[in-house]
Every structure is written in C-alpha cells, then in structure tokens.
Amino acid sequence: MATDVHRPVTTKAAHAVRVEGLTRSFDGRPVIDRLRLDIRPGEFVALLGRSGCGKSTLLRILAGLDRDIEGTVLVPRRKAVAFQAPRLMPWKRVWRNVLLGLPGKPERALAERALDEVGLGHRTTAWPKTLSGGEAQRASLARALVREPDLLLLDEPFGALDALTRITAQRLVGELWQRRGCAVLLVTHDVEEAVLLADRVLLMDDGVIAHEQRIDLDRPRDITDPRFAELRAGLLRRLGAEAA
Numbered sequence: 001m002a003t004d005v006h007r008p009v010t011t012k013a014a015h016a017v018r019v020e021g022l023t024r025s026f027d028g029r030p031v032i033d034r035l036r037l038d039i040r041p042g043e044f045v046a047l048l049g050r051s052g053c054g055k056s057t058l059l060r061i062l063a064g065l066d067r068d069i070e071g072t073v074l075v076p077r078r079k080a081v082a083f084q085a086p087r088l089m090p091w092k093r094v095w096r097n098v099l100l101g102l103p104g105k106p107e108r109a110l111a112e113r114a115l116d117e118v119g120l121g122h123r124t125t126a127w128p129k130t131l132s133g134g135e136a137q138r139a140s141l142a143r144a145l146v147r148e149p150d151l152l153l154l155d156e157p158f159g160a161l162d163a164l165t166r167i168t169a170q171r172l173v174g175e176l177w178q179r180r181g182c183a184v185l186l187v188t189h190d191v192e193e194a195v196l197l198a199d200r201v202l203l204m205d206d207g208v209i210a211h212e213q214r215i216d217l218d219r220p221r222d223i224t225d226p227r228f229a230e231l232r233a234g235l236l237r238r239l240g241a242e243a244a
C-alpha cells in the first residue's frame with residue numbers, strides 16, 4: 001500500500017528538499033523508482049530528461065499535489081509552483097488572480113508589490129484575456145512569489161513563449177531567484193536554459209536521477225563563453241545517449 005510521508009521541513013534545515021526512496025507508480029509501473037534527491041536552501045536546480053521520464057510527476061509530488069507515493073519527501077512549508085500554462089482565472093482581475101488561494105484576507109497591496117517585482121505593476125487591474133503570453137506568465141510568477149516561497153517549483157514556465165520573450169523571462173527568473181534567495185527546481189527541455197540558470201543540472205532517466213552536473217560559471221552567465229558551450233555539449237551528449 002502506498003504511504004504518504006510528505007512532511008514540511010523548516011528553512012533552517014540543511015536541505016530545502018530531501019527525497020529518499022521515492023516511488024510513484026501508475027497502473028503498477030513505477031515512473032519514479034526509489035529516487036533520491038537533495039536540494040540545498042537557496043540552490044537553483046534544473047531537471048532535464050526525455051519526454052515522459054517523470055519530471056512533472058516529481059515536481060507535482062514536491063508541490064504536494066500528488067501524495068500517492070512511497071518513500072520520504074521533505075519540503076518547506078512555504079512553497080509555490082508555476083506551470084507552463086499560466087492558469088489564470090479569466091473572471092478575476094490580475095491582482096485577484098495573484099492572491100487566489102492565499103489564506104485570510106490578503107491586502108491588494110501584496111499583489112501589487114509582487115506584480116511590480118515581475119514588471120507588471122501597470123496591469124494589476126487588467127483582465128487575464130488582455131495579457132500577452134509573456135505577461136500572463138509573469139502574473140503566474142507573481143502568484144508564486146506572493147507566497148514568499150522557500151522553494152519555487154517551475155514546470156517548463158517558458159515552454160510556450162517566443163524566443164525573445166523567453167530570454168526576458170529567463171533573465172527575470174534569474175534576478176528574482178538572486179533577490180529572494182529561495183531554492184528553485186526548474187523542469188525544462190532546454191539544455192541552454194538549464195546551464196544559463198542552474199547551480200546544478202540533473203538528468204532524469206529510468207525513474208531516478210541518472211546524472212548530475214554542477215555549473216561552476218560566474219553569473220550573469222555568458223552563452224558565448226567556451227566553458228558554457230562545453231557544459232551544454234556534454235549535457236546534450238548524455239541526453240542523446242539516454243534517448244538512444
């Protein structure tokens with residue numbers, strides 16, 4: 001029988017995330033198979049892997065959205081998640097969307113501050129349908145930030161954006177992470193994005209973390225730096241080998 005041992009840890013802990021022996025099966029088939037993962041407080045980790053290898057499943061488990069698991073999952077109480085689709089409620093103005101689901105009666109100013117932080121201070125009273133794709137994604141980020149997370153979970157947040165908007169959004173996430181100091185787990189298909197943003201890149205395969213690569217490059221990172229190209233090429237080679 002599956003056990004649920006999803007417990008919060010405090011930010012003073014040595015780890016923002018501690019996962020041990022995590023298994024998640026669908027129809028008797030383990031998609032995640034005795035996985036182990038540690039993320040330090042304030043660390044930026046990117047998760048890569050072929051389509052269907054279980055990245056989103058892992059992220060949903062860390063977010064507390066899937067508790068039908070075996071193993072140990074320790075995560076901070078304050079955590080927030082942003083998905084590829086911004087998931088804004090069309091009948092609520094942007095600032096109300098940002099506060100959605102917060103307990104009590106949160107002040108509108110809280111939403112306005114978060115929207116300011118993502119460069120959307122001028123659209124607080126807009127309706128979601130009037131936002132561009134990039135703006136909607138920023139609103140979704142503001143909704144995550146307003147929770148003051150110790151752990152920010154991002155599931156391909158830039159996947160649906162055009163190339164230019166994507167670059168701006170990546171830069172924004174890098175800045176927010178440095179300012180906020182929260183741990184981040186970013187699920188992405190984009191090796192360059194992973195090397196650009198992460199302290200550590202994990203490759204997932206066969207239900208486990210099959211490889212990890214530390215990214216010891218100064219920030220802000222320069223994609224024309226030969227060491228950047230080397231790290232990207234190495235990760236692409238490994239991903240290719242796993243897909244073969």
Ligand SMILES: Nc1ncnc2c1ncn2[C@@H]1O[C@H](COP(=O)(O)OP(=O)(O)OP(=O)(O)O)[C@@H](O)[C@H]1O
Nearest residue numbers: 026027031049050051052053054055056057058189
């Ligand atoms: N609710 C579910 N019921 C049955 N199978 C599921 C369910 N959710 C996920 N799966 C299966 O688990 C596997 C992993 O799915 P998951 O979405 O985690 O992969 P992923 O690595 O995030 O893929 P992608 O990169 O394409 O988004 C897939 O084979 C998927 O079909």
